[in-house]
Amino acid sequence: MQILSAQYVITSAKNPPLIDGALVIEKGKILDIGPKKQIFSHYAQAEVIDFGESILFPGLVNAHTHASMTIFRGLADDLPLMTWLENYIFPVERHLKPEWVYWGAKLAIAEMFRSGVTLFADMYLFEEEVIKAVEEAGVKATLGEGLFDFPSPNYGPLENGLALTEKLFKDFAEHSRIKIMACPHATYTCSPDTLKAVANIAERYDALIHIHLSETKDEVSLIKARYGKTPPFHLDSLGLLNERLLVAHAVQLTDEEIELLAKRQVKVAHCPESNLKLGSGVAPVPALLEAGVCVGLGTDGPASNNDLDLIGEMRTAALIQKGLTFDPTKLPAKDVFSMATSLGAEALGWPELGCLTKDGPADLAVIRLSSSHLTPCYDPISILVYSARAGDVTDVMVAGEFVMRDSRILTFDEDEAKQKVLEISQEIKALLGR
Ligand SMILES: CSC[C@H]1O[C@@H](n2cnc3c(O)ncnc32)[C@H](O)[C@@H]1O
Ligand SMILES: [Zn+2]
Numbered sequence: 421m422q423i424l425s426a427q428y429v430i431t432s433a434k435n436p437p438l439i440d441g442a443l444v445i446e447k448g449k450i451l452d453i454g455p456k457k458q459i460f461s462h463y464a465q466a467e468v469i470d471f472g473e474s475i476l477f478p479g480l481v482n483a484h485t486h487a488s489m490t491i492f493r494g495l496a497d498d499l500p501l502m503t504w505l506e507n508y509i510f511p512v513e514r515h516l517k518p519e520w521v522y523w524g525a526k527l528a529i530a531e532m533f534r535s536g537v538t539l540f541a542d543m544y545l546f547e548e549e550v551i552k553a554v555e556e557a558g559v560k561a562t563l564g565e566g567l568f569d570f571p572s573p574n575y576g577p578l579e580n581g582l583a584l585t586e587k588l589f590k591d592f593a594e595h596s597r598i599k600i601m602a603c604p605h606a607t608y609t610c611s612p613d614t615l616k617a618v619a620n621i622a623e624r625y626d627a628l629i630h631i632h633l634s635e636t637k638d639e640v641s642l643i644k645a646r647y648g649k650t651p652p653f654h655l656d657s658l659g660l661l662n663e664r665l666l667v668a669h670a671v672q673l674t675d676e677e678i679e680l681l682a683k684r685q686v687k688v689a690h691c692p693e694s695n696l697k698l699g700s701g702v703a704p705v706p707a708l709l710e711a712g713v714c715v716g717l718g719t720d721g722p723a724s725n726n727d728l729d730l731i732g733e734m735r736t737a738a739l740i741q742k743g744l745t746f747d748p749t750k751l752p753a754k755d756v757f758s759m760a761t762s763l764g765a766e767a768l769g770w771p772e773l774g775c776l777t778k779d780g781p782a783d784l785a786v787i788r789l790s791s792s793h794l795t796p797c798y799d800p801i802s803i804l805v806y807s808a809r810a811g812d813v814t815d816v817m818v819a820g821e822f823v824m825r826d827s828r829i830l831t832f833d834e835d836e837a838k839q840k841v842l843e844i845s846q847e848i849k850a851l852l853g854r
Contacts, residue, residue, distance in 0.1 A: 421446045421466040424817075425456045426476035426786060428800040432775035433758040437800050441476070445782045448820035453778055471786050471815070475800045478776050479538025479783040479818065480730045481764030484630075484668040484689035484718030486544045486566075487553075488524030490531070491844050492723035495852075501636050501698045509723065513545065515851055516573045521546040523840035525553035530834040531728040532559070533824045535810035536785030538817075541666070541689065541718065541768050543603040543630055546574045547588070554598060558823045558831045560783070562768040564588065564603035564630065567618060569611055582617055589625040597819065599769050601628035601666070606635075607643050607651045615658050622664060628769055629660060633667035636700045640672050652677045661686055666767055668718060670708070671701045678704060682711035687767035690759065692737045693727075694720030702740050705759075706750050716764030717756070729810040734760050738805055753805040786815040 422445045429441030431453065442459035444452040444466060452459060460468070496508035521544060532540060542550055542563040554561045565574070565588065567581045575581045588600045602622040604610040610618070610631075622629045634640060634651045643651045652673070655661050663685035670681070670688045681688065690703050708715050717737055719728050734756045741751040765774030772780055787808055789797055794812065797803050816824040823831045 421451070421463065423459060423463055423466045423468045424471065424476060424784075425459070425468065426471040426474040427789070428475045428797070429453070429776070430475060430477040430800055430804075431777065432478065432762055433754045433801065437475075443476070443776065443782070443784075445817075445820050448782055450776060450778055450780050450782050453776060471788070473789045474786050474814070475789065475797070475803065476784060476786050477536070477800070477804065478761045478774050479785050479816065480536045480760045481716060481768060481774055482532060482537050482540035482718055482728065482730050483666075483716030483764040483767055484541050484543075484691055484720055485528070485728065486721035486723075487528035487532075487540065487542050487550060487728070488521040488544050488546075489721035489723040490527045490728075491520050491524040491841055491848065492721075493726050495723060495848070497697075497726070499698070500638075501700060502638055504698060504724065512848065512852065514573055516545055518546045518549045520844050522549035522553055523837055523844060525550040526557065526832060526837035527841045528722060528728055529553060529557040529559050530829055530832075530837055531722070531810070532730070533557075533816045533829055534813055535729045535731045536787070536813045536816060537728075537730050538783040538785065539765060539768060539770060539773055541601075541630060543605070545572055551592070551598060556832055558597070558818050558821060560597045560770065560773070560818060562599040562601050562628065562770070564601040566603050566605050567614065568605040568609035569614055570609070578614060582621060585618075585621055589621070589627060599627075600625075601630045601769075603630045606632040606639070607654055608639055612647070612658055615655070615660055619658065619660050626664075628664050628666050630666045630668070631655075631660075632669055634672045634677070635669040635695070636698075637672055650674070650677065652680055656680065656684070663687075668720070669695065669700070669703065671695050671703045673704055673708075675707070678707050678711050678713070681708070682713050686713065688713055688715045689718040689764075689767065690715050690737060691718045691720040691725075692740055693733055694724040696736070696740065697726070698724055702744050705737065706741055706745075709755065714763050714767050715759055716767040717759040718764075727810075730760055731804065731808050731810050731812075734805045753799075753801050756805055757801050782817055782820040784817050785813050787812040788814050
């Protein structure tokens with residue numbers, strides 16, 4: 421049994437923070453939570469870790485990424501999505517190797533721990549390598565093998581990708597930290613038949629489907645020209661638009677489509693920095709939330725963002741809505757914190773995560789308030805959203821186990837991951853003749 425105490429404990433965006441609060445952790449769960457004095461006197465025998473002038477908060481949830489793309493960070497910048505994908509990313513991904521994906525994911529998890537992330541959604545190729553990295557690092561993830569109609573460097577033809585997805589569902593049905601989802605890449609890379617086959621698998625395993633949707637104006641025009649419908653209506657006509665669908669981006673939506681997503685209980689992963697950098701636009705997040713859509717927050721891959729800092733992503737998400745609408749009341753800090761915690765957790769199929777409650781899982785992070793840019797603290801949620809930076813996170817716990825303590829990652833060798841990714845980047849440079 422362990423007691424963790426801090427000057428501020430944020431249990432969820434809905435509740436006022438506990439001042440001088442404490443948690444009792446036992447067997448991966450929160451046995452009790454309350455004022456420090458009360459907890460200390462009730463559990464006098466427990467080991468105490470007092471974080472002092474710090475904020476202890478629920479682990480953050482990155483609702484959409486391609487973690488292993490750390491290996492391509494900065495490889496191609498300042499381009500629109502389709503040019504970026506078709507001229508740079510897809511060609512280099514044809515040379516992907518399992519070890520690239522593994523080390524890329526390891527480095528990504530280190531970066532995510534440093535921004536307080538304890539759960540992430542991942543779609544990539546050679547996803548079994550990401551799974552290995554997740555298992556070793558002690559993080560939680562909802563993930564799946566990316567599927568598209570053209571041959572994959574991992575599984576070759578699509579039918580093998582569908583078989584691999586089924587295998588992953590079977591192999592990880594009982595895992596305590598991993599959930600599998602079916603991951604068709606997008607409506608412009610997956611035919612209607614592919615999408616129907618994916619929906620059939622996801623239905624049989626009662627699992628999530630994760631797809632990029634309505635990311636750019638070009639995508640909307642292309643799908644309209646090809647199928648006579650916009651991407652959300654296209655998916656609806658194929659039977660995919662339901663509570664088990666998690667869509668990334670949802671930037672180019674009409675009011676009618678927002679209502680449709682809300683009615684079908686579709687979940688959205690908002691990725692503001694990737695959308696800004698690729699010039700895709702700004703997702704209508706306040707309207708989605710008002711309509712009742714569950715909207716989580718994601719970084720997208722580190723080759724389009726170009727980082728995995730979910731703390732910075734919260735700030736960007738809040739700021740762009742204000743600038744876009746000339747209305748500073750749009751997307752307040754509390755709402756964006758909900759997106760990065762409980763809404764993200766719900767979207768990824770872990771409704772018990774994203775908050776700190778009695779009998780709930782002990783997945784949490786801590787930032788120390790000693791730095792100048794975190795002084796003073798009137799409101800800990802404001803500090804996290806508007807003032808904090810990724811490097812301010814000192815401690816991270818997943819399922820009651822510290823994965824980072826005093827700014828040091830405990831579960832794997834971060835320096836080794838950095839070194840391996842540097843070596844991989846040399847291979848990639850040679851491949852590209854740079
Ligand atoms: C099929 S595995 C995932 C696939 O998605 C590519 N990707 C990365 N970022 C984006 C984005 O913003 N929109 C669409 N596709 C993206 C990634 O490179 C993989 O090929
Ligand atoms: Zn993406």
